Amino acid sequence: MFILDAHLDLAMNAVEWNRDLTKSVQQIRKSEFGMSDKPDRQNNTVSLDAMRKGNIGICVATQIARVSDNKKLPGWNSQEEAWAHTQEQLAWYKSMEEIGEMFQIKNIDQLNKHIKLWSSEDISKKPIGYILSLEGADSIVNMDYLEKSYESGLRAIGPAHYGPGVYAHGTDSVGGIGLRGKELLKKIEELNLILDTTHLCDVSFWETLENYNGPLWASHNNCRKFVDHNRQYSDEQISELISRNAVIGIPLDAWMMVPKWIRGESTPEKMGVTLDQMIDNIDHICQLSGNSSHVGIGSDLDGAFGKEQTPHDLDTIADLQKVPIMLSRKGYSDLDIEKIMSLNFVEFLKRVWY
Numbered sequence: 001m002f003i004l005d006a007h008l009d010l011a012m013n014a015v016e017w018n019r020d021l022t023k024s025v026q027q028i029r030k031s032e033f034g035m036s037d038k039p040d041r042q043n044n045t046v047s048l049d050a051m052r053k054g055n056i057g058i059c060v061a062t063q064i065a066r067v068s069d070n071k072k073l074p075g076w077n078s079q080e081e082a083w084a085h086t087q088e089q090l091a092w093y094k095s096m097e098e099i100g101e102m103f104q105i106k107n108i109d110q111l112n113k114h115i116k117l118w119s120s121e122d123i124s125k126k127p128i129g130y131i132l133s134l135e136g137a138d139s140i141v142n143m144d145y146l147e148k149s150y151e152s153g154l155r156a157i158g159p160a161h162y163g164p165g166v167y168a169h170g171t172d173s174v175g176g177i178g179l180r181g182k183e184l185l186k187k188i189e190e191l192n193l194i195l196d197t198t199h200l201c202d203v204s205f206w207e208t209l210e211n212y213n214g215p216l217w218a219s220h221n222n223c224r225k226f227v228d229h230n231r232q233y234s235d236e237q238i239s240e241l242i243s244r245n246a247v248i249g250i251p252l253d254a255w256m257m258v259p260k261w262i263r264g265e266s267t268p269e270k271m272g273v274t275l276d277q278m279i280d281n282i283d284h285i286c287q288l289s290g291n292s293s294h295v296g297i298g299s300d301l302d303g304a305f306g307k308e309q310t311p312h313d314l315d316t317i318a319d320l321q322k323v324p325i326m327l328s329r330k331g332y333s334d335l336d337i338e339k340i341m342s343l344n345f346v347e348f349l350k351r352v353w354y
Contacts, residue, residue: 011089043306054318136161249298
């Protein structure tokens with residue numbers, strides 16, 4: 001089944017982890033043998049090759065660079081430095097386009113053309129379609145920079161990441177959006193960018209929705225019902241997003257899937273983390289909405305974690321193909337499953353880009 005994954009940090013892996021994503025997952029793991037600078041070395045799950053094997057033909061691919069003066073949180077010392085880092089990541093995406101590995105999708109015509117290409121059997125190596133997103137807006141020095149980003153193909157943006165940010169408060173922090181946040185939201189709406197509510201703390205989440213009337217989604221968020229942490233959404237937040245015609249992508253970071261996960265100590269096997277928890281989150285959103293129209297896949301695989309912190313029944317991103325079978329066993333129809341795996345986000349994009 002064709003899959004759209006609404007959140008992958010591909011350029012971060014390539015630029016910061018020095019991973020050649022044109023190689024297979026196994027080749028990348030072999031190249032990292034003996035390395036210990038990152039906790040997920042030799043545990044990667046994503047490559048462009050693995051995406052093709054899993055029929056993941058479109059993803060929302062990120063740029064990410066936060067600003068931080070707090071040594072507890074990594075980040076750049078200035079917005080200008082953060083901007084430079086996002087441009088390095090953009091250069092990687094462009095280089096992937098140059099060699100036919102990826103294809104940037106910026107409008108409906110390109111979206112339709114790419115989906116048609118992936119339904120064809122006439123081409124053996126299909127480029128991975130990507131929609132460019134900015135995870136955390138700290139690198140936007142001022143609104144002129146957001147216009148530059150739009151011209152470079154940016155089509156979605158999340159105001160915050162972890163901690164207090166320039167424009168909003170993110171995960172594990174408390175606070176609102178302020179004047180700069182409101183200015184950002186106004187420009188996002190003017191450019192018809194998609195607002196990604198993921199990572200907004202509760203206060204910033206509600207202030208954002210009070211001040212923004214444009215299209216929005218949550219690219220990678222699980223349900224607080226299962227893991228009681230501010231990184232997850234409460235039923236009230238999920239219901240509000242549903243009322244705004246949003247789609248919520250379900251991620252596969254283990255600590256967001258089961259309670260009492262201890263980073264660096266817990267293991268997927270000992271904690272019983274499997275794709276079943278993904279199904280539970282999908283089903284919960286479907287029950288709240290009364291249909292299958294507001295949930296999709298936002299795996300966040302290799303988002304600074306690897307197999308040491310993912311469902312133990314997933315070896316590579318290609319194993320997302322297990323999800324349709326699991327949904328079918330739970331009673332979901334073929335159409336429901338197709339909507340969850342890709343159509344909900346595809347139809348969202350068509351509605352927004354008109």
